[in-house]
Amino acid sequence: FESLARFVTEGLARCGYTLCTGDVMATNPRWRQPLRVWQGYFKDWIENPTAEGLLHSSIFFDLDGVHGRTEWADSLRRDIARQARQHPRFLASMVRNALLRTPPLGFFKGFVLEADGRHSAGINLKRRGTAPLTDLVRVHALAVGSEAINSFDRLDDVIKAGVLTPGRGPDLHDALEFLSIVRFRAQAEDLRIGQPPGNSLSPERLSEFERRSLRDAFLVLDQAQDYLKFRHQSGR
Known part of the structure; x- marks a missing residue:
């Protein structure tokens, strides 16, 4: 072995x-x-x-x-x-962990950029986007007894269990899908120009429409984290 x-x-x-x-x-x-x-x-x-x-x-x-x-x-x-x-103590600990990484939005919901190793100021799409979204979905899935592995399948189980507010499930699905697509496309561009693929992206590489969509995806994550915190604290 x-x-x-x-x-x-x-x-x-x-x-x-x-x-x-x-x-x-x-x-x-x-x-x-x-x-x-x-x-x-x-x-x-x-x-x-x-x-x-x-x-x-x-x-x-x-x-x-x-x-x-x-x-x-x-x-x-x-x-x-x-x-x-x-x-429940384990689930509560998983909730706290899922809330540690927040979306890169400032007070007025503009992007907060961070230096990331070989990259200058940008957004780490994994650390600030797909990873906290995946963590959040995993916690909800564990709470409803889902045995699914894929985040989208887990989200389907969570939606069926009725623990999310109406419309929130499809929003989470679209946000995770969009963040994943943007991340993979940025990595493909890194490879095209001869750089190792990373997770950081400068918003300047996106169109105005894509920047708005990226901000909307992060807002969905921000609201979903607030709801996870509320659901945990209220014991629902």
Whole structure:
């Protein structure tokens, strides 16, 4: 399994998926374990939501089986969905984590630009957009017992459960889709000009229509985070 892990991770790296700097990969023996150990991991993270456990939860709760005995992954997802709903303290901790990264909007809802490594001032579309939206949808999905993996499928389950205000579900769907498209297109442009793909984008690279749409997407995220906070604090 160690050689298989190296083969897969190195192959993904050659395809453009950079190796995890935090070593959260199958090449790390800690993450190359049998089913019973993974069951213990998830049980501990849910029952004892430490900062490290919450970080691992946000990563590994998106697990999927890709080959072989994939029913083991299905079994783990069922366990996660069942246990998460039974531990409100864990869900409350996930809510707090989901609210840490806010959209890049100022007091008057204009863009707030940040320096980001090799980029000058811009917007990190992953850290300030797709990631907090994905986190938010994941928390709602865990709260309703969804076993879905894809964020759009999770959102469908959340909408069916009736926990969102009318019209909010489609808005979240459109916002996540738009942010993802803009991010991927910016990465494709990075590759075209010979740069490694990143997540930062200068709004000046967008048309006026696209800038308005981007601001609207961030407003949807901002309002959705307010609603998540309200729903959690009110205990609904």
